Amino acid sequence: KQEVTQIPAALSVPEGExxxxxxxxxxxxxxxxxxxxQDPGKGLTSLLLIQSSQREQTxxxxxxxxxxxxxxSTLYIAASQPGDSATYLCAVxxxxxxxxxxxxxxxxxxxVIP
Amino acid sequence: xxxxxxxxxxxxTEKGKDVELRCDPISGHxxxxxxxxxxxxxxxxxxxxxxxxxxxKSGLPSDRFSAERTGGSVSTLTIQRTQQEDSAVYLCASxxxxxxxxxxxxxxxxVL
Numbered sequence: 001k002q003e004v005t006q007i008p009a010a011l012s013v014p015e016g017e018x019x020x021x022x023x024x025x026x027x028x029x030x031x032x033x034x035x036x037x038q039d040p041g042k043g044l045t046s047l048l049l050i051q052s053s054q055r056e057q058t059x060x061x062x063x064x065x066x067x068x069x070x071x072x073s074t075l076y077i078a079a080s081q082p083g084d085s086a087t088y089l090c091a092v093x094x095x096x097x098x099x100x101x102x103x104x105x106x107x108x109x110x111x112v113i114p
Numbered sequence: 115x116x117x118x119x120x121x122x123x124x125x126x127t128e129k130g131k132d133v134e135l136r137c138d139p140i141s142g143h144x145x146x147x148x149x150x151x152x153x154x155x156x157x158x159x160x161x162x163x164x165x166x167x168x169x170x171k172s173g174l175p176s177d178r179f180s181a182e183r184t185g186g187s188v189s190t191l192t193i194q195r196t197q198q199e200d201s202a203v204y205l206c207a208s209x210x211x212x213x214x215x216x217x218x219x220x221x222x223x224x225v226l
Contacts, residue, residue, distance in 0.1 A: 043216075043220060044205070044207075049214065089156070100162070101149075101159040101162055102149075102157070103156075104157040104158075106154070106155060107156065
């Protein structure tokens with residue numbers, strides 16, 4: 001069974017700092033990997049999706065990388081802002097037939113201090 | 115509506131009671147997922163519906179859990195004889211073809 005781990009569990013940084021969130025997964029046979037943001041009382045918002053054949057994706061101040069062979073992904077946030085405070089979830093979608101469901105990590109709770 | 119909606123947003127029930135959670139997916143989305151998020155744990159897949167195919171129930175934790183999707187649209191997750199360990203946030207998601215899901219805000223279930 002796919003296991004997804006995120007480190008650190010919580011992170012607190014001053015505004016303006018660059019930061020990196022880490023995600024690792026045990027089964028490299030993935031279809032794609034997504035990074036989500038979760039705000040209290042709200043659903044998940046997809047931030048970036050990386051296909052298994054890709055190495056990275058960028059959106060604004062966010063950059064996600066994928067090293068499928070080593071089972072790792074990172075989410076880089078540049079020039080952090082208080083509005084970035086949220087829980088960030090990494091999820092991998094398995095390949096092959098079946099439900100194509102996502103396997104989620106437990107998340108990193110980010111606090112950006114003004 | 116423009117997004118996935120779920121009701122109720124919060125549900126408090128007593129141990130042993132049955133509960134029903136509702137999900138209204140985005141119109142036209144053929145795929146629908148249920149996940150649950152227990153305290154301190156990652157989201158856990160429960161069940162998947164795709165069009166008229168038989169649902170994938172491989173994530174349901176026990177036979178007390180069941181779900182149906184009527185007319186390829188609205189879905190109901192039913193938990194019978196609720197237990198305290200069922201307390202969690204239940205999230206529904208829908209997508210056009212089983213990829214790139216849109217998530218609802220979730221139903222927070224508390225079993226006393």
